Amino acid sequence: MERDTLRRLEMLNQLSLTDAQKEDVIAFFAARDAELKTLEAIDTSDTERMVHVMPIMTVVRDDVIIKTFSREALQQGAPETDEGYWCVPRVVE
Amino acid sequence: MKIYTSKVDTDSARVVVADDMFLTKDMPTAAGSKMLDGYMSLFDAEVLTRLSDKGYVLGGKADVGEFAFDLIGETSYNGAVISDGKLTTASAEILKAGEAMATLNMDVNGSTRRAAAQNGLVSIKPTYGTVSRYGTVPVACSGETVSVTSTTADSCREILDAIAGHDDKDGTSLPTASCEKVKSAPAIRRVAILTSMTKGADADVLAKLDSVKAALTANGVEVCEIDNEVIPTARVAWNILMSAELCNNVSRYDGVKYGYRAQSFSNIDELYTNSRTEAFGELLKSTILFGSETLSTDNYMKVYDKALRIRRVIVEAFAKIFESFDAILMPACSALAYTEADIKENKYLVFEENFYTAPASITGLPAVVFGGAQMVGRSFSEMALLDLAKTCEKEGK
Numbered sequence: 315m316e317r318d319t320l321r322r323l324e325m326l327n328q329l330s331l332t333d334a335q336k337e338d339v340i341a342f343f344a345a346r347d348a349e350l351k352t353l354e355a356i357d358t359s360d361t362e363r364m365v366h367v368m369p370i371m372t373v374v375r376d377d378v379i380i381k382t383f384s385r386e387a388l389q390q391g392a393p394e395t396d397e398g399y400w401c402v403p404r405v406v407e
Numbered sequence: 408m409k410i411y412t413s414k415v416d417t418d419s420a421r422v423v424v425a426d427d428m429f430l431t432k433d434m435p436t437a438a439g440s441k442m443l444d445g446y447m448s449l450f451d452a453e454v455l456t457r458l459s460d461k462g463y464v465l466g467g468k469a470d471v472g473e474f475a476f477d478l479i480g481e482t483s484y485n486g487a488v489i490s491d492g493k494l495t496t497a498s499a500e501i502l503k504a505g506e507a508m509a510t511l512n513m514d515v516n517g518s519t520r521r522a523a524a525q526n527g528l529v530s531i532k533p534t535y536g537t538v539s540r541y542g543t544v545p546v547a548c549s550g551e552t553v554s555v556t557s558t559t560a561d562s563c564r565e566i567l568d569a570i571a572g573h574d575d576k577d578g579t580s581l582p583t584a585s586c587e588k589v590k591s592a593p594a595i596r597r598v599a600i601l602t603s604m605t606k607g608a609d610a611d612v613l614a615k616l617d618s619v620k621a622a623l624t625a626n627g628v629e630v631c632e633i634d635n636e637v638i639p640t641a642r643v644a645w646n647i648l649m650s651a652e653l654c655n656n657v658s659r660y661d662g663v664k665y666g667y668r669a670q671s672f673s674n675i676d677e678l679y680t681n682s683r684t685e686a687f688g689e690l691l692k693s694t695i696l697f698g699s700e701t702l703s704t705d706n707y708m709k710v711y712d713k714a715l716r717i718r719r720v721i722v723e724a725f726a727k728i729f730e731s732f733d734a735i736l737m738p739a740c741s742a743l744a745y746t747e748a749d750i751k752e753n754k755y756l757v758f759e760e761n762f763y764t765a766p767a768s769i770t771g772l773p774a775v776v777f778g779g780a781q782m783v784g785r786s787f788s789e790m791a792l793l794d795l796a797k798t799c800e801k802e803g804k
Contacts, residue, residue, distance in 0.1 A: 323699050327654065327695050329683055329692055330680050330684045331692065343696075343700070346647075346697055346758070348641065349642075349643045351641050351714050353644060356720060358638065358720060363716050364715055367550075367716060367722060367748065368535055368536045368579070368581060375575065387449055388449070390449075391446055391664075393665075393666075393705035394668070400663055403675050404416070405676055
């Protein structure tokens with residue numbers, strides 16, 4: 315794995331690794347890549363993908379009002395709120 | 408080392424303890440992660456509501472490894488649980504101490520089954536979709552299941568019976584007619600030992616397998632050795648699918664709406680990045696990055712799509728075996744103990760050790776652990792598996 319690729323993955327996933335952690339992750343990726351050969355050896359050209367092992371149907375619920383939570387309750391675990399809003403650093407200059 | 412993340416004083420004999428992966432409105436839910444330290448849910452997990460409705464008492468929450476996908480709980484931000492020099496899970500310690508009749512666990516990547524096998528416990532991972540996951544912390548949704556662990560097969564059966572069944576609130580919950588199939592599963596008469604799945608197991612584990620084989624034979628169950636070259640590839644495919652699903656599921660934790668927020672940041676990007684970097688452990692970070700890479704444009708077809716196709720190949724391989732056999736006997740782990748030194752040497756050991764647990768995870772098949780070994784059955788055969796475990800318990804006494 316290229317270091318540029320790792321940096322891109324860090325940015326995409328909003329993580330920041332130390333140099334030592336980067337070395338560790340590169341070795342981890344190398345181990346996973348090596349394992350892929352066992353899958354490549356199996357011909358799946360005529361095999362369909364299986365996303366779910368059981369038949370999953372779209373859930374359709376009755377159009378009825380059910381219990382909901384108040385804004386105050388939903389924000390009780392928030393790191394910072396102000397008058398019912400979640401607070402984050404300014405994003406528009 | 409922390410066993411309970413929250414505990415209730417009760418004299419009830421019907422105490423069940425839940426892994427800290429189940430949402431509870433009266434106790435915090437951290438999922439073993441600094442990210443969710445102190446998080447309070449607004450509702451209870453469906454399985455806990457069902458237990459409460461039937462008179463069971465939630466005696467507390469057992470600590471777990473970060474998002475419960477590690478080897479055996481070693482990545483909890485509270486520290487690993489160590490007993491007699493070996494790594495173990497909080498749930499296993501609680502059961503061994505006689506503090507609960509059973510524990511509810513999230514079997515994401517086999518840690519529950521490994522702990523049961525190493526501690527002489529019985530654990531049942533039911534057929535995917537038969538037990539509601541509503542109100543559980545999601546990690547690898549296409550394969551994870553609620554499981555039940557206890558010191559006896561009877562207790563596992565009692566609790567599983569209380570929590571199983573269709574739930575409208577869970578989009579992956581099977582219809583009632585399907586869930587009812589567990590009650591009519593035929594008894595297990597023929598069992599295959601998959602020799603390719605005994606690879607890497609040490610002498611102690613193989614001795615446990617031999618003991619279970621002897622108990623099965625003594626009870627009139629026919630046991631044959633067979634081989635299959637496809638099922639062992641479940642580990643690699645599951646590592647890909649689990650990592651991709653985990654990557655997506657933990658993307659919700661950003662330090663804004665709930666959970667940990669870093670103290671230092673100068674803009675929104677730093678808020679996200681610093682919060683996640685400070686709160687997540689190293690195994691989790693590596694797995695997120697790997698999962699993300701498998702879903703990238705360059706790798707999607709070669710890696711992720713391939714793993715989905717391999718899943719079907721493995722499901723078909725099991726179906727073929729189940730034409731001739733009722734269940735498959737295999738180890739649940741390579742050794743009967745892990746130590747801190749094992750993790751220090753290789754913190755990614757779980758990505759190898761789940762060789763034994765991935766086949767049931769990726770296929771959604773039920774698996775029971777008893778006598779230190781694991782038996783995987785046809786879909787909806789969980790009660791038949793527990794019946795057999797009970798029979799073998801008697802044999803061992």
